[in-house]
């Protein structure tokens with residue numbers, strides 16, 4: 603798109619609120635495939651108007667949960683409640699089209715033989731044709747693509763197709779928009795701007811959005827709250843700041859940043875690590891602890907730090923440098939991520955410091971899967 607066209611689009615984008623935002627709750631959802639439990643008791647509510655990201659590694663159950671919300675999959679136990687009304691449960695099952703939801707799933711690509719406008723009109727069959735055209739045009743304008751109405755999908759870039767898919771999902775004015783890895787097909791440079799645009803459109807439309815992603819950074823950029831999943835369970839739910847600053851366990855800490863990981867046994871209310879001692883919080887003496895220190899929390903300086911160390915290797919990554927360090931008298935290697943060019947070239951012997959509050963201490967996980 604040309605800059606002028608982009609500008610024109612931005613000016614013609616509608617700014618009126620179009621949706622009544624819904625609340626969607628999962629209540630103790632369980633689900634099994636062929637006898638294997640893949641969702642193991644998830645309770646979670648997406649509040650009206652919020653962007654809730656379902657985040658977790660591959661196989662953690664994110665897509666299954668979204669499909670259950672949509673009514674494409676039926677849970678084996680538990681209820682889905684939308685605006686206080688049961689959408690599915692032991693006695694009720696509302697099909698997807700009766701739930702007031704919009705879907706943006708990877709497998710619901712645009713129809714290649716239909717124009718952009720007809721693609722967007724597709725979900726508006728309940729409206730008389732004239733109204734459907736008006737609603738579809740307005741949805742297209744909302745994503746800045748009003749002038750592409752008569753084109754076919756193949757004539758659009760990947761990012762533009764993505765925006766058409768968003769327009770199609772939002773055209774019926776759903777109370778909740780369910781999005782499954784919506785940006786995974788886009789190249790990384792496009793991703794940031796499409797994601798930001800999508801967020802703008804979501805805010806304008808005021809729909810509640812539940813977005814599946816396996817990418818922690820993507821969730822941090824988009825979410826009002828993140829629900830972190832692992833092995834079909836909810837590990838933690840909260841704002842980006844809450845999950846980053848107060849991760850519930852080692853898995854949650856490691857999901858948002860690279861960490862150094864150590865084992866320790868609590869003694870005298872403290873844990874001892876190669877990077878110093880730290881309070882063990884509520885953990886009793888004798889407890890086996892997992893200790894995490896983010897790479898970015900390891901401060902490295904030529905002298906003056908608390909611990910002497912030697913640089914084993916150094917990798918320049920542009921803005922930052924990655925260091926592998928050895929600490930005298932300790933076997934565990936330590937890694938640090940520091941601002942590039944902070945240390946003089948050729949420097950071998952350094953000192954390091956970590957603030958006690960940056961040493962995160964958790965009870966060592968017992969295997970629950």
Ligand SMILES: Nc1ncnc2c1ncn2[C@@H]1O[C@H](COP(=O)(O)OP(=O)(O)OP(=O)(O)O)[C@@H](O)[C@H]1O
Nearest residue numbers: 635636640658659660661662663664665666667816
């Ligand atoms: N149709 C199916 N039949 C059998 N098993 C399935 C089916 N769909 C999902 N599963 C299994 O359920 C578990 C959760 O899958 P799900 O796709 O929900 O995870 P996910 O977190 O979305 O992963 P990904 O990021 O890889 O899509 C996995 O172990 C998966 O193999």
